[in-house]
Amino acid sequence: MSTMGCSEFMEQLEQWMEGERHGGARAHVQSCPACRSFVTDLDAIQAAAPTLSIADPEPPARVWAVLRSQLVEEGLIREQAATEWQRERSWFAGLFTHVPRPALASAYLTLLVLLAFGLSGPVMQQARPAPSFALADELDHAEQTTVSSFASSKSPVSADLHQNLEIVDHYIALCEKSVREEPENDVAREYLYQAYQQKADLLSMITERGDFNQ
């Protein structure tokens, strides 16, 4: 029977991905469908990554910092583990070294949103911390990068996408305000995370269209 919890397993995720798969972690993965599915996905990405061409090396260091601080903040990992994770992070960062720019952008944005959904799940429901909206900052940063690379395009499609990005930003601001005012309001949180998802989808789409138009 597994005695390790999900949080504890997440602390050991780096070792797991580097092949150090101890008995407790193995037992947990066997018994926990969510973690099993998660590591299966990561294994698949790790296996596929070397076959993709190299273009843009790595997301900015601040991404790791934000992910780490958010994981710490939500109690998913401890500060010590986070420091180690920040120092080494070889397997995780390595995933992105082989991925071309549009795929990188999509994967990165999807990861952020998955993280957001993950954090909005049971852990948040227990603790109900004040929202930090670090994810919104990351999406804004991704937006600046994506939009600047697409700025040269004057097509109507580009104009449509940018206009709708503003609409989504507006809803994100509204939802963040609601969540700040009413942290217990689950519906507001759900709307907020869906708006993040929409923004990530839209930025991915802009990235793809940018490649098409160039």
Next chain:
Amino acid sequence: MRIEPMREPSSHREEASYGPELRIRRRRNTARKAVALVIPGLLLCGAALADHVEKHFKVDAHPVITLHNPNGTVTVKAWSKSEVMVVATPASDQVEVDAAQTGNRVDIMTHPVSGNASPDGLKADFEIRVPEDAELQIHDDSGAVNVNSVLGDMNVETVGAGVDLADAAGYLTVKTIDGPFQCERCAGRIEVSSISGNFRLTDLRSYQVRAQTSKGNILFSGEFLPNGMYELKNYSGVIEVRFSPGDSFDLSATSLKGKVNNEAKLAPPSHQQHFYSKFNNSLFGSFNAGRAKVELSSFDGTINILKRN
């Protein structure tokens, strides 16, 4: 009152007075004029036809047709032949249309000839005929997509292009950014999402509908089938659902900051425990036996549940 007799046309009057010789000369002149008009016309038509691409593909049951087109009007209609017909009209020579068959799949793609094509130059319009059991995958950023009487599964993605489906069935997934979506007399399962597109779902017979738009309005006026599931969601705008007295559904309607207006006489919910939240404007209840499930939610929009006229 004096009634003037109707006059014959002048040419007829002249022919009548000058006899058969003049009549033949005039016919020759008319023939020359006709030839003079018809030949340039034919040349123009020929030039226009040269821009047309028409291809035919023999297919088996349940063929798959994919289309990637950045800009243009796409019209797809079902017919009774086991054949796919593609008629493409590129707007300029800056764009080319490829259509090729692989097994039971027909792939159609518009692509720029050179890298510096203008957005308008990339336009191509399509008229496509498919067997009614065809599966469609259509990507059309701007323009319009119209599909009529196709019963297979369908996936349509656009940015600004409106999507208009009629008499469709199967599993329909539609994604737009700000293109409106209209579905008339559709059956099967519908999933549609947009950021600022309006949705109009009328005379539906779908057992599952999931529609989400951020800024757009949603109108649903169709049957709520027993055990059907209907989820309509937006951030702002109006969600309007029209019901008839014979409908049977379990209703959940929530607007976080907006209003919920209801004309349905609801009994306490029969199937599910709902939780009222102090933060939201919510309405829960069963209409008749509550056979279908209807979930309406909005962030700050208005929800109207109205009687169908």
